[in-house]
Amino acid sequence: MAVSPISSSELLASQNNVSTNIRQEDFIKLFMSQLKAQDPLEPVNNQDFLVQMAQFSLLESNRQTNQSLEDIRQLVISSQTVGMIGKYAEVYNNQEPSARGALGTIIAVNFEPSGASVTIKTKDINGEWSYLNNVPLGQIKSIYDSESDIK
Template sequence: MAISSIGSTPGVGTADRNMESTGLDLQSLLKIILTQLTYQDPLKPVDNFEFVSQLAQFTSMEQSRQMTDKLDSLLSLQSSNQTVGLLGRNVDVTTDTSTVSGVVKSVSFQGTQPQLTIETADGQFLTNATLSQIAAVR
């Protein structure tokens, strides 16, 4: 007996979500449950409560993953806002060889990582400074 695919499930993204970290997506879980129902022993049927429990656990796990993704996005936005707030401020930046003081002149983003350009008191520009290099803000 052939089992056809379930198709798309409303409300579940497919293209942009990478579910490799959890191992299964909703589509795979539904296929497993359908296969279990199809091939179960009629003399020993599986309790429906078990299937509902599995779906509830998966839903809870998926909601936790979505909340984690949204919190990561929120933290990234907060970092961006804090970085933009450094414009025009005096900062001390630790480099490989010394600590440099100067004014933040511009902020750019390389991916999600902010890059600062700092003008020192003698007119030199320090480019591509990161937030982790900032020792003090005045």
């Protein structure tokens, strides 16, 4: 029987689910329930409780580390996205991805729960200024420092 490997993103997601479902209060309730329900003639070994406490401490530490890393990742994405303001961007052509898409200047950055997007000021076919609003970063094909860099 073949067993499929767990990718690092699946592992991280499962760790996040576990760590967000078990809180310190839950552990203390469980710990107290174990103490009340144990057999007085055969009490649980103190080392077992210490192991459980160490595991919970490690789990909480991992949760905090993951949250800190996610915060750092969001900060890096935000600063990189803000750094695009004033740059020239080429957007993928939806009809023909290999063809040149719309070209324009990034004039604004929008941050939403679904991710960052930009507003691009461009000229339409008639030479009139138009705006492409809420363009997801994944739809940007190329970024140029100046108009002269566009080939």
